[in-house]
Amino acid sequence: MQGIQEHAALEACLARVALKDRRAFDELYKLTSGRLFAVALRMMRSRSEAEDVLQEAYIRIWHRADSFRPGQARPISWLIAITRNLAIDKLRARTVPVAPIEMAEELPDDKPTPETAYAQSEVRAQINTCLEELDTKRAEAVRAAYLEGWSYQELATRFDTPLNTMRTWLRRSLLRLKACLEHARP
Structure with missing residues (x-):
């Protein structure tokens, strides 16, 4: 029963956030920030980076709440997907770019002479x-x-x-x- 009530509460919050209701946004944050932070922390493995992902996720939720479709996805699944996708983007951006093969002749040899x-x-x-x-x-x-x-x-x-x-x-x-x-x- 609690899951159904939570589902309905999150849908109502998202509908009000879509109308730029700040109180609804605060309520949505209180209801979901713990779970979304856990998702970000599990992926980023760094508290500060997880906090950055969470902040960006809520900014994105604020701007895109009107794109949530109640019949197509559960509200928590939609919120987790936003957080997860942002974490993936951050992880991809963290990887070191690979130099083109043409630059190989310019790379120094680390072996001792x-x-x-x-x-x-x-x-x-x-x-x-x-x-x-x-x-x-x-x-x-x-x-x-x-x-x-x-x-x-x-x-x-x-x-x-x-x-x-x-x-x-x-x-x-x-x-x-x-x-x-x-x-x-x-």
């Missing part, structure tokens, strides 16, 4: 050599922290050491690595 690749491999080799000079556990902790992204707490648990001890290990290890790397430079 052979010289850069060689220099990077030299630096990697120096770092590995310096890591080998550290205690095994400390070298493993440095790799886990700075190459694998482990937190201090995760490392402290993994190595069964207090958190502050782990911080000290890493700080001292980095200082030793820095000294080793500076010494290795020509």
